[in-house]
Amino acid sequence: MKKQWWHDKVAYQIYPKSFYDTNGDGIGDLRGVISKLDYLKDLGIDIIWLSPIYPSPFADQGYDISDYYNIDPRFGTMHDLEELIAEAKKRNISILLDLVVNHCSDEHEWFQKALKNPTGEYGRYFYIREGKDGKEPSNIRSYFGGSAWEQIGDTNLYYLHLFHKKQPDLNWENPVVRKEIYDMINWWLEKGIAGFRIDAIMNIKKALPFHDYEADREDGLADCRAMLNENDGVMEFLKEMRDSTFRRYHAFTVGEVFNEKKGDLSEFIGEDGCFSSIFDFSQTVFGASEKGWYDNQPVTPDDYRQCCFNSQKRAEGIGFLSNIIENHDEPRGVSRYIPEGECSDEAKKMLATLYFLLQGIPFIYQGQEIGMENVPFDSIDQYDDVSTLEEYRVAQLNGLTNEQALEAVRRYSRDNARVPFQWDSSENAGFTKGTPWLLVSPDYPANNLKRQFTDPDSVFHYYKKLIALRKSEEYKDTFIYGQFIPAYTDEERVMAYYRIGEDQRILIIGNFKMAEQEIKLEQPYRKVLLHNYETVSGNGTSLLLKGYEVVVLEL
Template identity: 85%
Template sequence: MKKQWWHDKVAYQIYPKSFRDTNGDGIGDLRGVISKLDYLKELGIDIIWLSPIYQSPFADQGYDISDYYEIDPRFGTMEDLQELIDEAKKRNLYILLDLVVNHCSDEHEWFQKALKDPKGEYGDYFYIREGKDGKEPSNIRSYFGGSAWEQIGDTGLYYLHLFHKKQPDLNWENPVVRKEIYDMINWWLKKGIAGFRIDAIMNIKKALPFHDYEPDREDGLADCRLMLNENEGVMDFLKEMRDATFQKYDAFTVGEVFNEKKEELCDFIGEDGCFSSIFDFSQTVFGASEKGWYDNGPVTPDDYRKCCFDSQERAEGIGFLSNIIENHDEPRGVSRYIPEGECSDAAKKMLAALYFLLKGMPFIYQGQEIGMENVAFESIDQYDDISTLEEYQVAIENGLTNQQALEAVRRYSRDNARVPFQWDDSENAGFTKGMAWLPVSKDYPSINLQHQSADPDSVFHFYKKLIALRKNEEYKDTLVYGQVIPAYLEMERLMAYYRNGEHEKILVIGNFKQDEQEIDLVEPYRKILLNNYDTVIETGKKLLLKGYQVLVLLF
């Protein structure tokens, strides 16, 4: 594998609205990010991905962009962003922006012009179609529920929105639209941005002409992914974008790509791939039901292990995946992958080590490094996320009681990750001196950075050790480039793998349950590189792992 500048880096995702508020309006801002750059440097972070900060009406928390060249006043100014870029560079930190180009906002100038003349130049910037028999052009359902088509006034015309109705899809078949997008990307790269996380990118290619599919719910609609599964030619768009933009600046790019086929992986992340990396979502999509969140199946420890190893196997020899346990669109990883009732600091540290030391680019989501958990909101009225509100209604319509529906969305709500960062145990967890835009989780007095910074045995300090280990010059080649070889697969609720390098091998092994487990070591180890307990119990070649103990052993 050709070595790249970003291979040995560690990335951190910031959801600016919930990170740090400096002006008391209850919304995090760019000055808040600037104020915490030293903290991120201390943690060991290299690359910072900012969720959208562009001008937006916030129908979908900034993923509906009304001006790609402006900063939303909620977050600050372009001068604030330039200061952030400059201050980051002083600390050898790189800034990524979110690239949202499948859709824009219905308040964007292009769409406003399209509404005035749907059959004119700007109408062709979007997918505007005649209705069919007095109904929508096709029966595809948007990701947020309901038809993916919205009627334009009292005309017989409809526009496509695979997400919220205020997020009209851009027509990538139009070369003028593509050029507008590439010009915008290059404008940001010239400002000193190091690259992008690329949002919902597999949606840019539609299967045309639009047609109906077999309904999969009583609403008579069909999952829009059925249409996307039919499309062909998305790679042509992606490689054109790469050549016109990213490649010219040696930018780091990570794509939000779901359900890619193994034979396509090289096109995405191979040596001549369209992106530097793509996220591994195999664990996050496991158990998902077409019926809705209320019907999702659990991810058991053995399921989690299989998802990780399957992803590692298909990426080996091709390129780097980006590894996560959570992000702004997912519940907290420790609440999702650790069985209910078993969440503890030991379990949080174990999960951290198991995912972080896989081959690929490790991403940490804000608050993950202190083990933030899912939120126990008591009413559906406390949720802000449009997906959560839609899934709550889906559960009710399928016969669940209000309480059952609330429990269902609690497990998967995006707001679990969007509540304010818990800096300390003061009011609003130190996030704001005003009224936080989303309620602070009630567990902040016990789970916060201030307490954990003072405790050398905390989850926070374990993450620091993990990052330092991956960057340690002595082991870096093995932990960055070494092949992943699964081990002890015959044992239940135990996840173990070797990282095989040219001159050494390292075993990462975690006991994914509360009871002790004994394992037979194939050979004696030379050194313990990391342990989430104070001791190791061993007899000869036998190793006794305590509940949720994780060890990193050098052989």
């Protein structure tokens, strides 16, 4: 594999609205990110991905962009971003922006012009179609519920929005639109950013002409993914974008790709792939139900292990996946993958180790490094997230009581990850001196960075050790480029694998349950590289793993 500058990096996602507020308006800002750069450098971070900071009406938390060339005043100014890029560079930290080009905001000037003349030049920037028989052009359902078509005034014309109705889809079939997008990407790369996280990119190619699909719910609509599964030709757009933009700047790009087709992975992340990497979402989509969150099946420890191992095998010899346990669109990983009632600092450290040392680029989401958990929201009125509100409604429509519907969305809501970062035990967890835009998790007095910073056995300090181990001169080639081989797959609730380098063999093994388990080693170990307990129990040929114990051994 040809070595790239980003292979040995550790990335960190910041959700700016909830990271750190410096002006007391209850919303995190760019100056807050600047003020925490030394913290991130000390943690061991090399790449920061900022969720959207562009001007937006915030119908979908900034993923509805009204101006691609500016900064939303809630976050600061262009000067603040330029200072952030410069200060990060001094610390050898690269900045990624969120690239949202499947759709824009209905308040973007392109769409406003399209509304004035739907059949004119700007109308062709979007998918505007005539209704049929007094109804929408097709029966596809948006990701956020309801028809993916919105009527334009009292006309027989509709525009397509696969997400919120305030997020009209851009027409990638129009070469003028694509050029506008590429010019914008290059403008940002010229500013000195290192690349992009690329949002919802598989949606840019539609199966045309639009038509109806077999309904999958009583609303008579079909999941829009039925259309996306039928499309063909998205790779032509992605490669054109790569050649017109990213490749010219040696940019790092990581795609949000949920549904690449079998055998296509090399076209995404291979030597000549359209992206540097794509996220591994195999665990986050496991158990998802077409009916809605209320019908999702929980991910068991053995399910989690199989998802990870399948992905590693899928990417073997092709390229690097980006590995996560959570992000701004998911609940907290420790609440999702550690069975209910079993979450502890030991379990959090174990989960961190098992995902972090897989082959690929490890991403940490803000607060993950202190083990932030899901939030016990008391009422549906406390939620801000549009998808959570829709899933609550879907659960009610399917016969769940209000309390049952609330419990269903508590487990999966995106707002679990969007609550403010817990800096200390002062009011509002030290996030803001104003009123926070979203409630602060009530566990912040006990679980916050300041408290963990002074505790050498904390989750935070364990993450520092984990990052340092992956970067260590002695072992980094094995952790970054070494072979991945699953181990002990017949053992229930044990997740283990080898990373094998030219002259090293390292075993990562975790006991994914509270009861002890004895594991016979295939060969003796000579050194413990990392451990989440004080001592390792065993006799050289076997390990007695305590509950949620994880060990990294050089054999």
